Amino acid sequence: MPVRSMTAFASAECTTGAGLLACELRSVNHRFLELGVRLPDELRAIEPAVRERVAARIGRGKLEFAMRLRAPEASDSLAVDEVMVAKLSSLALDLAARFPNVQTPLTGVLQWPGVLRSREVDAVQLQAQAVALVDDVLDAFLAAREREGERLAAAILDRADAIGRQVGEVRTLVPLVRIAQRDRLQARIAELAAGPTAFEPGRLEQELVLALQKLDVDEELDRLDSHLVELRRVLGQREPMGRRLDFLLQEFNREANTLGSKSVDVRTTNAAVELKVLIDQIREQVQNIE
Numbered sequence: 001m002p003v004r005s006m007t008a009f010a011s012a013e014c015t016t017g018a019g020l021l022a023c024e025l026r027s028v029n030h031r032f033l034e035l036g037v038r039l040p041d042e043l044r045a046i047e048p049a050v051r052e053r054v055a056a057r058i059g060r061g062k063l064e065f066a067m068r069l070r071a072p073e074a075s076d077s078l079a080v081d082e083v084m085v086a087k088l089s090s091l092a093l094d095l096a097a098r099f100p101n102v103q104t105p106l107t108g109v110l111q112w113p114g115v116l117r118s119r120e121v122d123a124v125q126l127q128a129q130a131v132a133l134v135d136d137v138l139d140a141f142l143a144a145r146e147r148e149g150e151r152l153a154a155a156i157l158d159r160a161d162a163i164g165r166q167v168g169e170v171r172t173l174v175p176l177v178r179i180a181q182r183d184r185l186q187a188r189i190a191e192l193a194a195g196p197t198a199f200e201p202g203r204l205e206q207e208l209v210l211a212l213q214k215l216d217v218d219e220e221l222d223r224l225d226s227h228l229v230e231l232r233r234v235l236g237q238r239e240p241m242g243r244r245l246d247f248l249l250q251e252f253n254r255e256a257n258t259l260g261s262k263s264v265d266v267r268t269t270n271a272a273v274e275l276k277v278l279i280d281q282i283r284e285q286v287q288n289i290e
Helices: 041-057 082-098 106-110 123-194 201-214 218-235 242-262 266-286
Strands: 008-016 019-028 033-038 061-070 078-080 116-118
Touching: 008 123, 019 123, 033 041, 041 061, 041 123, 123 218, 123 266, 218 242, 242 266
Parallel strands: 033 061
Antiparallel strands: 008 019, 019 061, 078 116
16 A cells, blocks of 8 residues: 555545535544544435445544535426316315405415425435445545655655765764764873872773763664664555554654764764754654555
8 A cells, every 4th residue: 555645635526316416525634533424314324334435445534524415406306296286276266266355476386385396316326326426535535645645755755865864974973973082081181190180090991981882872873774774664565654653753763862862072963953853854744644
């Protein structure tokens, strides 16, 4: 399954015996699947089928599904009940003789219950057409999600490449930082040895070892590289991946924080800050992935 965004919109319509049937489906990001359904009274019976079809094809997102039925404007959509009109006519003639000054407008006759009747609609056929329209909308909706998902994946991979470059630069810097730190500490030892104040060579050597150990960030860099491999692998999965990516970014952030806390050089500090910026940018994109 390609990467899918949780933000999308699709619509479709078809002509039925009851009029024009229009359908819309829209969504925004959400931790779980939340579906709201609005149907015309004639199609209330298909709500379970709508929910079943949506849940079978969509894993996450806050969705709003709406279907509208617009009656045809053609004159044959309504018919006059000739039998009822004949009865009313006979009754009117009888009453006219008794009440010669009473007049009833034509609209009053048309409003009489049973004079006008709607064209008969095949309810089973209408429901079948509505369910087919649901499938059409879902096809268009998923295609829209995948198009947006492609853009999200491209943005994530661009930033993953940038993270990889930052990790590579830090790997290059670390040996230079270690040498500079060692030189500073050794110069300090030499300065103290030449002064009048007594010092403990063993204690200073221990401080040197501890300082150099703090500069050891190889493990953090290795884990960042490993996370990048996992990130690319997850983006290629054929299943919903948003939550997995979100958890993975927590691990990215943990390594970047550790790298920053161990830094004793402005260059590695800047690299750690840039890593956190890139990770946050990926996190923003991941929030929209199913």
